[in-house]
Amino acid sequence: MIELRSTYSADEYSFPFEFSHGFVGMPIDDRSQYSIEFVRQECQSTSLFQYRQQTLDVVIDGISIECHLLDEHIAKSKPTSILVDSTSLDIPELALILKALHTCSGARIVLLYVEPIEYTSGESKALEQEDFTLSNEISGFEGAGIPTVSMPIDDENLRRFIIFVGFEGGRLQSAIETYDISSEEARIYFGLPAFKPGWESRSMRRNLQALSDQSIGGRIGYCSASSCTDALNSLRKAKASDEGTINYVVPLGTKPNSIASILFTLENPKSVRLLYDLPNKRNGRSRGIGRRHYYHYLVP
Amino acid sequence: MQKVVSEISQVKHSLTKNRSEHLGKDVWRDFVIPRFFNRVDLISTMPTRLEGGRGSGKTMLLRYLSYHSQFSRNRISIPDNALERIGLYWKADTQFLRLMQKRGVDEEVWLPVFDHYLNLKLSLEVLSSVVSIMESNHAGISQNDIDVVVFDGAKDFGFENESFTLVMREINSRIRQTEVIIQNVHGLESLNKLPISFLQYIVQTTITLFPALKNTMFSVYVDEYENLLGYQQRVINTRIKHSEPPIIFNIAIKLNGMSETLTLSDEKLENRADYSIVNLDSEIEKSGFDSFVAEIFLKKLTEASPTISKDINIDLSICSSPDKLDDRHQKEYEERCKTIISNIFPGRSHQDLADEIFETPRYYNKLIYEIESALKQRDSELSAEDFLSPQFRKAMIVCTSLLYRKSLAVPHIHDQLKKLELGVENKFTNKTAWEHNNFIGCYLRIIRANKASSTFYSGFDVYSALSGGNVRHFLELCKTAFSLIDDNSLSENFTVDRKLQHLAARSTSEELIKEINRFTPLGTQLSNFVKAIGKVFQLCQDKETQSETEVTHFGIKEDDTPLTEEDDRFFKEAEKWGVLKAIESTKNKSTASAATFDYVLNPVYSPFFLISYRKGRKIEIEASALRMMYQNGETAVSAELRKQLRLSHVIDAINQPKQASLL
Numbered sequence: 001m002i003e004l005r006s007t008y009s010a011d012e013y014s015f016p017f018e019f020s021h022g023f024v025g026m027p028i029d030d031r032s033q034y035s036i037e038f039v040r041q042e043c044q045s046t047s048l049f050q051y052r053q054q055t056l057d058v059v060i061d062g063i064s065i066e067c068h069l070l071d072e073h074i075a076k077s078k079p080t081s082i083l084v085d086s087t088s089l090d091i092p093e094l095a096l097i098l099k100a101l102h103t104c105s106g107a108r109i110v111l112l113y114v115e116p117i118e119y120t121s122g123e124s125k126a127l128e129q130e131d132f133t134l135s136n137e138i139s140g141f142e143g144a145g146i147p148t149v150s151m152p153i154d155d156e157n158l159r160r161f162i163i164f165v166g167f168e169g170g171r172l173q174s175a176i177e178t179y180d181i182s183s184e185e186a187r188i189y190f191g192l193p194a195f196k197p198g199w200e201s202r203s204m205r206r207n208l209q210a211l212s213d214q215s216i217g218g219r220i221g222y223c224s225a226s227s228c229t230d231a232l233n234s235l236r237k238a239k240a241s242d243e244g245t246i247n248y249v250v251p252l253g254t255k256p257n258s259i260a261s262i263l264f265t266l267e268n269p270k271s272v273r274l275l276y277d278l279p280n281k282r283n284g285r286s287r288g289i290g291r292r293h294y295y296h297y298l299v300p
Numbered sequence: 301m302q303k304v305v306s307e308i309s310q311v312k313h314s315l316t317k318n319r320s321e322h323l324g325k326d327v328w329r330d331f332v333i334p335r336f337f338n339r340v341d342l343i344s345t346m347p348t349r350l351e352g353g354r355g356s357g358k359t360m361l362l363r364y365l366s367y368h369s370q371f372s373r374n375r376i377s378i379p380d381n382a383l384e385r386i387g388l389y390w391k392a393d394t395q396f397l398r399l400m401q402k403r404g405v406d407e408e409v410w411l412p413v414f415d416h417y418l419n420l421k422l423s424l425e426v427l428s429s430v431v432s433i434m435e436s437n438h439a440g441i442s443q444n445d446i447d448v449v450v451f452d453g454a455k456d457f458g459f460e461n462e463s464f465t466l467v468m469r470e471i472n473s474r475i476r477q478t479e480v481i482i483q484n485v486h487g488l489e490s491l492n493k494l495p496i497s498f499l500q501y502i503v504q505t506t507i508t509l510f511p512a513l514k515n516t517m518f519s520v521y522v523d524e525y526e527n528l529l530g531y532q533q534r535v536i537n538t539r540i541k542h543s544e545p546p547i548i549f550n551i552a553i554k555l556n557g558m559s560e561t562l563t564l565s566d567e568k569l570e571n572r573a574d575y576s577i578v579n580l581d582s583e584i585e586k587s588g589f590d591s592f593v594a595e596i597f598l599k600k601l602t603e604a605s606p607t608i609s610k611d612i613n614i615d616l617s618i619c620s621s622p623d624k625l626d627d628r629h630q631k632e633y634e635e636r637c638k639t640i641i642s643n644i645f646p647g648r649s650h651q652d653l654a655d656e657i658f659e660t661p662r663y664y665n666k667l668i669y670e671i672e673s674a675l676k677q678r679d680s681e682l683s684a685e686d687f688l689s690p691q692f693r694k695a696m697i698v699c700t701s702l703l704y705r706k707s708l709a710v711p712h713i714h715d716q717l718k719k720l721e722l723g724v725e726n727k728f729t730n731k732t733a734w735e736h737n738n739f740i741g742c743y744l745r746i747i748r749a750n751k752a753s754s755t756f757y758s759g760f761d762v763y764s765a766l767s768g769g770n771v772r773h774f775l776e777l778c779k780t781a782f783s784l785i786d787d788n789s790l791s792e793n794f795t796v797d798r799k800l801q802h803l804a805a806r807s808t809s810e811e812l813i814k815e816i817n818r819f820t821p822l823g824t825q826l827s828n829f830v831k832a833i834g835k836v837f838q839l840c841q842d843k844e845t846q847s848e849t850e851v852t853h854f855g856i857k858e859d860d861t862p863l864t865e866e867d868d869r870f871f872k873e874a875e876k877w878g879v880l881k882a883i884e885s886t887k888n889k890s891t892a893s894a895a896t897f898d899y900v901l902n903p904v905y906s907p908f909f910l911i912s913y914r915k916g917r918k919i920e921i922e923a924s925a926l927r928m929m930y931q932n933g934e935t936a937v938s939a940e941l942r943k944q945l946r947l948s949h950v951i952d953a954i955n956q957p958k959q960a961s962l963l
Contacts, residue, residue, distance in 0.1 A: 056401070056403050057403065066404040066485070067403065068486060069404075140821070141394075142395070142524075143394070143398065143820065143821070144394075145395035147399055147485075149483075150399060151396065151480075152396035152397075153393050156472060170814065170817055171818075173815070173818070209811075212316075275395070
């Protein structure tokens with residue numbers, strides 16, 4: 001069981017100690033530029049970590065490493081306290097980093113997440129009005145999964161799909177279609193309250209459309225868009241606990257909810273699997289620097 | 301009354317379940333056997349490559365052929381010959397299978413791992429099919445038969461057990477072990493890989509040890525073959541090439557989905573010699589799309605609402621029986637189906653549309669305005685009143701474009717109108733057919749400013765045409781149409797008002813356009829392109845003169861630059877996802893590229909752009925402009941391109957509502 005604690009600050013906060021290691025991704029907007037700089041300040045050494053979808057490997061500070069060798073690679077540097085910037089890192093990177101760190105028992109991990117002030121909506125053409133344009137291209141659930149993380153859908157066992165939804169309704173629809181998800185199998189979570197009042201209605205509108213189109217009336221739940229602990233608790237509740245059911249977590253929502261999804265798979269390696277559609281994030285998808293969230297846990 | 305209302309909500313619900321995926325693997329009860337079923341050989345010893353666009357019903361058909369449906373518990377009586385062929389359905393989990401590449405491991409190492417995984421998965425399917433038969437209403441196999449079966453050769457493959465149940469369990473456990481090894485790579489080299497002979501052993505032993513299966517042939521159906529990696533396709537190709545009873549390999553793919561024709565040896569997979577192609581889209585079209593969708597809709601209706609269907613008086617249970625296909629091709633039956641569904645989705649004639657313009661003040665004002673401005677532009681002495689012809693509404697509407705044409709003298713048009721009124725030969729209705737050729741274009745131009753009040757996209761025949769041969773699109777249209785009416789009104793009168801049908805078509809079209817973004821991997825480009833080409837067609841159809849009526853397809857010019865490989869890939873993807881349909885070009889080109897074809901935009905997108913869905917004229921567009929269109933979307937339809945296409949003077953549709961609201 002991962003004991004997760006979370007807190008946030010409206011202004012910059014400096015940790016009373018220095019982290020041994022930091023992981024950051026590439027900056028794509030104001031807030032990720034800020035968060036990367038922050039991590040660099042707070043850590044003895046900071047690594048730029050990138051997952052390459054084409055070659056299915058990772059590049060750490062310019063050196064490529066196969067995903068299945070990542071555990072050893074990270075363990076070599078004996079990390080004791082790690083600050084991970086989840087603002088600039090995407091789900092595959094976070095899943096890979098956290099999985100590798102999970103072998104370092106006792107390590108202190110803090111995940112940083114910086115909210116934007118606003119998301120940019122796409123061209124204001126009639127069609128896109130409802131959709132935030134957050135992704136350039138989505139590999140989709142038909143693309144390759146994440147090495148060492150993805151497992152196939154198991155037809156022999158019962159299935160439960162726990163899905164966090166966000167602004168892009170089409171992704172929910174793809175998930176339902178690709179995996180033939182039925183009403184009974186689905187547990188859908190909306191990020192509520194959203195980062196900002198009013199955002200939830202957009203997310204609802206697009207996703208409810210998908211749900212009604214697919215006649216999914218499964219159980220719908222809510223958990224705070226910005227809370228990782230809330231999401232983790234929701235997952236623990238939504239999980240089917242019987243032996244014969246495999247749980248599939250599909251993080252299509254906010255980053256804090258996605259982090260919870262990853263932690264949840266680490267907590268239950270046998271009965272929980274992660275499904276992800278690898279969108280290619282658009283540059284400048286958000287503006288401004290909002291609240292800073294810190295999620296803290298010790299590797300059990 | 302309450303009963304009908306609740307049945308109506310059932311009807312609506314049944315329309316949302318329009319993808320096979322929702323029905324699970326057992327589709328026995330819901331399947332409407334395609335009308336071509338007896339004309340194509342899907343169950344022979346010759347492997348089949350089943351191809352078809354999205355929504356053509358590939359998956360549904362494969363699931364129908366698989367043991368999950370053939371030995372469904374819902375199938376009350378199962379004939380003995382059902383055992384002659386047992387279908388095994390395998391859909392590749394692509395997220396996972398695509399991890400069987402790179403990662404520091406050579407393809408030569410991955411290949412036998414995939415082969416091993418495939419053998420395990422299919423062996424499990426073989427044994428599961430036996431269990432299904434035992435649980436079905438077929439008496440051929442009993443629990444006892446299963447209990448006494450011993451796979452004594454399993455030990456040769458390193459199995460610990462021999463009994464049916466334990467071998468099945470062990471296969472399951474090996475599948476899981478293999479998955480973990482594939483996930484983490486560690487242990488790949490030392491994995492005890494099962495060769496194809498293991499699958500052959502399981503199949504052979506199964507048909508030998510179960511007397512009921514002695515004449516059985518297993519047909520493997522690999523769904524979504526296009527999502528497999530190249531070497532994985534080669535493994536399957538090799539199995540197709542060497543298919544022989546008792547196990548035959550078949551595949552289902554989207555159009556243009558077969559990128560790999562090589563096998564593991566140097567041999568290529570050859571069409572006809574090694575497999576036969578069944579194209580679902582063209583088979584459905586040839587065997588009567590109208591009738592097929594009418595049957596599907598009515599079957600859903602009769603099952604969901606016995607009360608409403610009581611009056612329909614038609615037996616749709618024949619749709620589930622392959623022996624009754626001839627009955628379904630009877631003219632009388634087909635007509636009956638169409639009449640019933642046309643009553644639910646009433647249509648409109650051109651005369652109805654003309655009446656609509658006369659009876660809707662906004663449209664009528666616009667009609668007069670257009671005639672007046674044309675006369676003004678032509679400096680004519682005649683006035684709009686001279687063209688008033690309330691008895692010949694269609695002709696008068698057509699005048700809104702004829703009068704703009706410089707090639708036609710205004711008095712001449714006036715003359716012809718008068719002749720029409722007098723009942724003598726005239727160009728409106730004789731072989732020049734002004735009325736027939738221009739009416740739809742003129743109608744659409746008039747209503748554009750206030751599209752919501754129209755009834756243009758209404759009627760079963762229109763819905764069927766909009767669907768473009770795609771069952772799924774047809775059901776989406778019906779579903780949206782019903783969703784606009786509340787259950788109480790429907791229970792009183794089970795029919796969809798024409799205006800609502802029109803609105804439903806527009807909204808479905810919009811939803812389906814949004815969906816294009818998800819057609820990976822080129823979703824964004826496909827979506828860009830549809831928006832741009834739709835815009836071009838809209839501008840063509842908006843021309844005052846209507847000199848190019850109903851442009852709905854385009855040809856590719858390569859005057860400036862030829863098509864690149866990337867362009868070619870784009871057009872192949874567009875075809876694969878059914879966004880565009882390639883048709884034989886009138887041009888005879890020597891190149892083998894996409895330019896040899898003309899392309900029709902899927903008619904289901906036409907309501908969004910308020911353009912005609914009929915196959916009309918063609919416009920030639922430069923390859924470079926088309927490239928801009930898929931790269932940049934609507935902005936590619938620049939002033940320059942408009943000029944090239946001679947569309948500079950067309951008033952932008954987006955600006956038009958403002959203009960019309962002044963009227």
